[in-house]
Amino acid sequence: AQRVTQPEKLLSVFKGAPVELKCNYSYSGSPELFWYVQYSRQRLQLLLRHISRESIKGFTADLNKGETSFHLKKPFAQEEDSAMYYCAHRSDMRFGAGTRLTVKP
Amino acid sequence: TAGITQAPTSQILAAGRSMTLRCTQDMRHNAMYWYRQDLGLGLRLIHYSNTAGTTGKGEVPDGYSVSRANTDDFPLTLASAVPSQTSVYFCASSSGSGANVLTFGAGSRLTVL
Numbered sequence: 001a002q003r004v005t006q007p008e009k010l011l012s013v014f015k016g017a018p019v020e021l022k023c024n025y026s027y028s029g030s031p032e033l034f035w036y037v038q039y040s041r042q043r044l045q046l047l048l049r050h051i052s053r054e055s056i057k058g059f060t061a062d063l064n065k066g067e068t069s070f071h072l073k074k075p076f077a078q079e080e081d082s083a084m085y086y087c088a089h090r091s092d093m094r095f096g097a098g099t100r101l102t103v104k105p
Numbered sequence: 106t107a108g109i110t111q112a113p114t115s116q117i118l119a120a121g122r123s124m125t126l127r128c129t130q131d132m133r134h135n136a137m138y139w140y141r142q143d144l145g146l147g148l149r150l151i152h153y154s155n156t157a158g159t160t161g162k163g164e165v166p167d168g169y170s171v172s173r174a175n176t177d178d179f180p181l182t183l184a185s186a187v188p189s190q191t192s193v194y195f196c197a198s199s200s201g202s203g204a205n206v207l208t209f210g211a212g213s214r215l216t217v218l
Binding site (some may be wrong): 006009046047049090095096098 | 138140145146147148149150153163164197199202205206207209210211212
């Protein structure tokens, strides 16, 4: 079945440490993937999409077709990055289970 | 402010009762979606509508129904609520084309006792 998998439900790092949130997919062809974020008391919102190859709030994500991955990375985590992160696929709008990132001071 | 409005914000419902969660958008988006958010399971798609007059089943459609009489409204109905439907429900919309980025509502927290 086509799906997006986020293997880590919880991830905790210290401020200033690198962070990587994992996302793997099983879609065939040319997948189009997104990362959405939900900060405390805020609505779910788009963080970035692979097609634009942009860096948002210091986060980047590269599509790796060989590893079928779209991991989200940031070299130096900040406390304000603490949030729930979801990987999603554009074609069927399905999401992974999410990873709750906590950045400790 | 343009966007998606969901109602109610929170509701406690007795098992067996029916309930309709309302969702309205003012962005003239073609596509609309209903998700439920559960701890450890993330966001799961319940139903969707690619355009007014059409609907489709998502990953977890059982126990839920939707209608899309017009572009703006996409209500979600629980005909006979069960405790397993206790969740936070999110409505979302997208243009349905191009980047197809989702805009989300604030969510409706439903507790079924």
